Amino acid sequence: MFTNYIEVDIDKIKNNIENIKKLSKQTNICAVVKANAYGLGAVVIAKYIEDQVSYFAVATSIEAKNLRLRGIKKPIIILGYVSLEEAKECADLDIEIPIYDLAYAKKINDSLDFPVKAHIALDTGHSRLGFREFELDKILKLKELDRLNIIGSFSHFSTADEEDKTFTNEQYEKFERLREKLNDEFEIEIFHIANSAASIYHKTNCDMDRIGIAMYGIYPSDYLRNREEVKLEQVFSLKSRISFVKEINKGDSVSYGRTFIAKDRMKIATIPIGYADGYFRSFSNIGEVLVKDKIAKVCGRVCMDQIMVDVSDIECEIGDEVIVYPDIYKEANKIGTIPYELMTSFDMRLTRVYIKDGKVVKVDNYLGELYED
Numbered sequence: 267m268f269t270n271y272i273e274v275d276i277d278k279i280k281n282n283i284e285n286i287k288k289l290s291k292q293t294n295i296c297a298v299v300k301a302n303a304y305g306l307g308a309v310v311i312a313k314y315i316e317d318q319v320s321y322f323a324v325a326t327s328i329e330a331k332n333l334r335l336r337g338i339k340k341p342i343i344i345l346g347y348v349s350l351e352e353a354k355e356c357a358d359l360d361i362e363i364p365i366y367d368l369a370y371a372k373k374i375n376d377s378l379d380f381p382v383k384a385h386i387a388l389d390t391g392h393s394r395l396g397f398r399e400f401e402l403d404k405i406l407k408l409k410e411l412d413r414l415n416i417i418g419s420f421s422h423f424s425t426a427d428e429e430d431k432t433f434t435n436e437q438y439e440k441f442e443r444l445r446e447k448l449n450d451e452f453e454i455e456i457f458h459i460a461n462s463a464a465s466i467y468h469k470t471n472c473d474m475d476r477i478g479i480a481m482y483g484i485y486p487s488d489y490l491r492n493r494e495e496v497k498l499e500q501v502f503s504l505k506s507r508i509s510f511v512k513e514i515n516k517g518d519s520v521s522y523g524r525t526f527i528a529k530d531r532m533k534i535a536t537i538p539i540g541y542a543d544g545y546f547r548s549f550s551n552i553g554e555v556l557v558k559d560k561i562a563k564v565c566g567r568v569c570m571d572q573i574m575v576d577v578s579d580i581e582c583e584i585g586d587e588v589i590v591y592p593d594i595y596k597e598a599n600k601i602g603t604i605p606y607e608l609m610t611s612f613d614m615r616l617t618r619v620y621i622k623d624g625k626v627v628k629v630d631n632y633l634g635e636l637y638e639d
């Protein structure tokens with residue numbers, strides 16, 4: 267029996283991918299598994315979906331290497347910075363890298379013994395990484411760099427999850443203009459721009475879509491969640507257990523700093539999850555968990571490894587299951603963040619339990635392979 271664990275349903279991930287494919291009419295999916303697949307476990311998930319997708323995307327070279335060295339065969343693209351040493355390893359491991367600066371591209375080129383596959387990053391308005399439209403002359407100079415095997419080009423949307431499509435359309439038009447020009451000059455096989463939101467809400471016509479959050483069954487924004495264009499099913503649930511139950515008296519205080527004082531006699535349950543597990547301290551006095559299908563509010567400050575909740579109206583005992591985020595959108599919103607951040611904050615201390623066809627197929631925790639079935 268696990269105490270703190272994230273249950274991840276592989277079948278739901280697979281269904282979400284198929285539903286997104288149907289809606290977007292895009293068959294080539296690049297599964298975005300950066301940040302350990304948004305906290306859910308990149309290697310296990312990548313293995314289960316490898317046959318359904320064309321590509322994997324990660325943010326860093328260590329994430330890419332982790333997938334490749336653990337047996338992922340499909341193309342892997344890094345979306346963020348790659349150091350010169352890492353670029354060399356990428357060439358070795360057939361990992362694809364982004365190019366967004368001419369001088370740095372030259373350095374990469376000069377440091378390599380043989381070519382690395384590369385994608386030209388285009389900044390169409392997100393202002394993060396990428397060449398801008400006026401830098402076409404620089405982009406064309408990349409042709410002289412023979413150790414950069416340019417096979418792709420991509421950009422990234424900044425407001426694709428919002429109702430107003432104006433800026434996304436502008437970004438896409440810019441991308442299309444650049445695409446035409448690059449098509450004349452390079453032999454680019456893959457142009458890609460859509461993230462989950464664009465794939466759900468915008469019509470783009472590229473060679474693949476990069477899907478992250480939607481694969482995990484979370485809508486990119488409340489706006490898209492309410493539109494319900496595509497039926498996504500949340501694939502994970504963060505669970506814990508009650509470690510202790512007691513009654514306290516009016517005037518008793520709970521947790522560090524005594525920020526909670528009981529207004530009456532009440533029943534308090536302790537739960538062994540805290541900010542070290544990724545349960546943000548900002549949930550102090552406002553977080554809600556689910557005990558026996560009823561909401562229990564966090565009392566007092568979130569500790570490193572434990573929280574206390576109000577179970578005055580709930581019949582419960584030591585060992586009972588707790589659902590930590592009954593509504594992850596609502597909880598994220600409460601502390602001014604988004605489900606993406608709550609998910610990617612899931613600590614390694616939480617066991618990942620993978621379910622397929624209703625059965626546990628894999629368990630991942632500190633003990634790693636010891637538990638492989």
Ligand SMILES: *Cc1c(COP(=O)(O)O)cnc(C)c1O
Binds near residue numbers: 298421422462476480
């Ligand atoms: C993270 C990321 C994605 C995936 O975004 P989602 O909203 O999770 O679909 C796609 N492209 C780039 C460049 C990213 O950084």
